Amino acid sequence: MSSTTQTSTSAVITTLVANLVFFGIFVTCFLLLRLKFKRIYSPKSSFDLVPEDKKPEPLPADPFRWIYILLTKPHTFIIQHCGLDGYLFLRYLLVLASCFIFGMLMYMVLLPVNAAHGAGHQGFDMLSISNVKYKGRYYAHVFVGWAFYGGIVFVIYRELFFYNSLRTAAISSPKNASKVSARTVLFQSVPNPLLDEKQFYKLFNGVKRIYVARTSRKLESSVRRREALCMKLEAAENKLLKTAMKAKLKADKKGTPIEGTDINSYVPENKRPRHKSGGFFSKKVDTINYCLEEIPKVDAQVKELQKTYRSSKVKNSIFVEFEDQYTAQLAYQAATYHTPLRMGPATTNVAPEEVYWPNMRMYWWEQIFRRFTSISFITALVIFWAIPVAFVGVISNITYLTNKLPWLRWILNLPDQLLGLVTGLLPTILLAILMALLPIFIRHMAKVAGAVSLQQIELFTQNAYFGFLIINSFLVVTIASSATSVVTQIIDKPSSAMSLLATNLPKSSNFYISYVTLQGLSISSASLFQVVGLFLYYILGALLDSTVRKKWARFSGLGAPGWGTTFPVYTNIACIVFAYSVISPLILAFATVAFLLVYIAFAYNLAYVNIEAPETYGLHYPRALFQTFTGIYLGQVCMLGIFAVGKGWGPIVLQAIGIGMTVFAHINLNQAFDHLIHVVPLDCMKPLDGVSNTASFKGRSEYQEKVLSKRRRHNQLHKELQKDEEKNLEVKDGLAEEDVFADANEHSIVPLIADRDFKSTTHHNFLVRFFRPDIYMNYRSAKSLLPATYNVEAEMVPNKHAYDMPSVTAQKPTLWIPRDPMGLSTVQVEEISKVVDVTDENAGFNEKGKIVYLGKPPF
Secondary structure: OHHHHHHHHHHHHHHHHHHHHHHHHHHHHHHHHOOOOHHHHOHHHHOOOOOHHHOOOOOOOOOOHHHHHHHOOOHHHHHHHHHHHHHHHHHHHHHHHHHHHHHHHHHHHHHHHHHOOOOOOOHHHHHOHHHOOOHHHHHHHHHHHHHHHHHHHHHHHHHHHHHHHHHHHHHOOHHHHOOOOOOEEEEOOOOHHHOOHHHHOOOOOOEEEEEEEEEOHHHHHHHHHHHHHHHHHHHHHHHHHHHHHHHHHHHHHHOOOOOOOOHHHHOOHHHOOEEEOOOOOOOEEEHHHHHHHHHHHHHHHHHHHHHOHHHOEEEEEEEEEEOOHHHHHHHHHOOOOOOOOOOOOEEEOOOHHHEOHHHHHOOHHHHHHHHHHHHHHHHHHHHHHHHHHHHHHHHHOHHHHHHOOHHHHHHHHOOHHHHHHHHHHHHHHHHHHHHHOOHHHHHHHHHHOOOOEHHHHHHHHHHHHHHHHHHHHHHHHHHHHHHHHOHHHHHHOHHHHHHHHHHHHHHHHHHHHHHHHHHHHHHHHHHHHOHHHHHHHHHHHHHHOOOHHHHHHHHHOOOOOOHHHHHHHHHHHHHHHHHHOOOOOOHHHHHHHHHHHHHHHHHHHHHHOOOOOOOOOOOHHHHHHHHHHHHHHHHHHHHHHHHHHOOOHHHHHHHHHHHHHHHHHHHHHHHHHOOHHHOOOHHHOOEOOOOOOOOOOOOOOHHHHHHHHHHHHOOOOHHHHHHHHHHHHHHHHHHHHHHOEEOOOOOEEOOEHHHHOOOOOOOOOHHHHHHOHHHHOOHHHHHOOOOHHHHOOOOOOOOOOOOOOHHHHOOOOOEEOOOOOOOHHHHHHHHHOOOOOEEOOOEEEOOOOOEEEOOOOOO
């Protein structure tokens, strides 16, 4: 047993050394290349690729000072440049790291209890609960677990409170409240009588515009074909001019220059772009001539279908745009129809470009069936995926199998370093690869399940991917790893299987120490090094990008994080760490370092490399916090099993009480926050004086004012109403003088009802601030964290087709071709412009005859 224990410890140490080597290489490469390859490492601050308010100040060139500057950036900077979702993800990493540091206080109690006069284990196993020999010592684990897990539950409550305050402050701010997405509600499964704009107006007050979702497959198909033909024409023109330019350079080099602007002088007929228009067995045709003939035909068909779009078949979904956010929220939170499963689910805060249009047609029964189908497929995948994942767990403890499988004993003859790589580094890399293959499938299942927006796709993915990870990368690996470590003893004495598994469960923590080390050192440094970004931009771009448009898209297209797959990875690791924190507390030290390094990597990339993903206003954060309860439950249940095997009846009872307390807290937190974090509270939208206009509440609409004015002229109580109006104005003026204040960003705003609490939100005592989130993390406190731009209303261009399908207003794209010194592109522009708009501005050729962009697209 001692040899295998030493092997397990050696695997962890070898993995640590190997990851440190990778960490050093990746970080060194990043520091050397950061200033040279700014498109990869600082595109947001170095180029005009993002709006001015999203462009951060460049970090210093010093190889290490930038870390200090980055870590000391204020909350407003992070929210401004990383977005609310990015800020809350970084906060999640910091909160978890703080919890791990808090957990290391357990070392003072648990390490001596586990190590002194134990069962004789060596290496890291000596510091885990498996080395405890006397069951009376389990009381230490129970009470320490109470304190640690209880503290984590309070932190979750504290963060939920903070998130609710921050979200309501952000979503009701002038920046967001003025957006059309904040004023629009999507209703699905709308009954047939209400699939009519005129009828729907009767249901709500404050309706500004109604969009009935309609389907026209012929229109969508025609728009796609027109787009494809235009892009084919553009590609052919780029290829033609590039061929001509090469011919020009080649002729100049030979001393026989070609003159004139006739393209045929540079490119013979047999060298012009050609393709097969009718399938594999058809003859090739001239691409340019073919497209110039087909585009007008398809364009005419598209325009005709767009004119008759209103007569297309209606879907059973309606977008309702309201006058303001307040009336939209009243409709969103109301019970709108008397029949079950109708007029729902309702969705709001979805921008037009974030709508997933194929799911606008689903009926209520189809929603249920498709959701059940997608969950069934994911469940089946979880079950079948357990086979390769279990194999990875077996590899991590393969040395334990050598007693019963003699043909594996050659493994023990390997050098310690190589054996450590096989049992430590190899399985962690294999597990990471296996887990990376799932996101594409899960996102597709989200669409099958009926997600109606990009945000819903990511939220569904977060739930499904976390469930997959916690089962396959934790439960299956843990059981397989633990079973492998005692398989020979189980074969000798099958009746002792449960006892042996519970006793050896802590030993599988060595594998997860290696896994956490991989994430903290190699993954964080690799994300800084951006090896994938370098490959995609400089290698794949050179091979695949043959037109000006593709080259510009490669340059200007910045990646966005996929929160549906990013959050679950670290939530899963947090659950693993919490599950083993009392059983094998050494994992906390490794996890602390790992999460701090991951924080630095993500803070840099989110602020200087990535653009924001579709905004969910941080909804991934509370979901991750609730999912973190899984780690607490697993840790408590595993401890209960260990106590049961050790027959420590007192600790068993106390541990059962601890589990009951966790369940009680979980249920109550869910009841308290589940509804609140999905709506905008009314007191965060209405003014404190009750009559002023706010970003969310516009009072009476113009139509209402006209109706009321007409009635007043014919009403005998006109004078009394005038007196009431005068009183209201007096109240408004008096309250405005007292309550209108300038916030931390010096933007004067109308105070809301939620601003009524004027208690001080500053206190120098950390413990007071920590234990009183109701005061120091309230709405006003969270409001002060928002950047100044949140107090400026967004510029909205009126669009009466905002929530119609994109094909309804789709126009022919403008083609972009490179300008050549011979004037050929000018001739091509004149000819092609008769059919489709085309330009050769801001594009040309370099001295080698390669196509280059010289600026932004001029359209």
